[in-house]
Amino acid sequence: MKWHHVQENWSAFYEAITDKWPEVDEADLDEIDGDQRAFIAYLAEATGQEVAEIREELREWLRGEIPSDIVMDPIHDNHSIALSSKYVNEGEDEYDDDAHFGDDRDE
Template identity: 75%
Template sequence: MKWHHVQENWSAFYEAIIDKWPDADEAELDEIDGDQRAFILYIAELTEQETGDAREEIREWLAGELPSDVVMDPRHDDQSIRLSGKYLPEGEDEYDDDARYGDDGPNE
């Protein structure tokens, strides 16, 4: 993913940021408001590492997949669904009905 995806959808990335850096604080993230330099400095301070090391850690995080619930774009969603297939057990289809999870209503 690119930084502009993060910046444009900043608050939608909070969960992904906190997954990667569990000590991150939403109030602090609110103050950063998508500013890349401020985020690098924040992660460096949070993880007690040099700024360059924090920048590299963030770069590695950005190399991952864009979370499917961040950008509402059918092309992105379809790509995310296809990519999720690598995490499914053999014989299971990424397009299978997910009714067993209990989040489907009668019209879904």
């Protein structure tokens, strides 16, 4: 993903940010409002790491996929579904409808 994805959907990334950096506070994220420089400086202060280390961590984090609950795009969704196939049991189709997941009724 690119930083503009994060910046455009800033508050939607709070969960992903706090998963990666549990030291952050959502109230502080509100003040940062997607400003990358401010975010890097904040992370350095919150984690006690050097700015260069934080920049590298952020680059690595941005190499990941955009969380599927942030971008509603059929192409992106299908790509995310395909990537999830490694978590689906053999013989099951990752594209199957989950509407009846856990429903043991006969079909």
